[in-house]
Amino acid sequence: MAEEPTDPRAILRGGLPGRYLAPEDLVAMFGLPSVDTFYQWRRKRIGPPGFRVGRYLRFDPAAVRAWVTEQTAPEDAA
Template structure:
C-alpha cells in the first residue's frame, strides 16, 4: 500500500512515470503501444531524460480528462 508521501491526488505516483507504468495503467498489451502513441503524437505527452522516456503524472491525468471530454462531446 502506498503512503500519502508516495502518491499524488487520485493515486498517481509522486514521480515521473515510465512507459511500463503507462502500459500497466491503461492495460496495454506492451510498451510498444506507448512508443507508437508517442511517434503518432496520440498518447499522453512525454519527455526524454537522456535516452529514457518519462511522463508527468499531472500531464497524463490532463490527457485522460481531455480524451474523456472529447468522447462525451462526440
C-alpha cells in the same frame, strides 16, 4: 511515513506520485498489450505528452491526468 503506491492506476486515483512515470507505468495504467503498442502511439502522436531525461522517456502525472480528462470529455462540450 506512508509508502507510495506501486500500482500506476492507484497513482492517478490517489494523487500525484513523487516521481515521474515511465512508459511501462502507462502500459500498466491503460492496459495496453505491450510497450511496443505505447511506442506506436508515440510515433503517431497519440497519448499523453512526455519528455526525455537523457535517453529515458518520462511523463508528468499531472499531464497524464489532463490527457485522460481530455479524452473522456464529451465531444459536444466545445
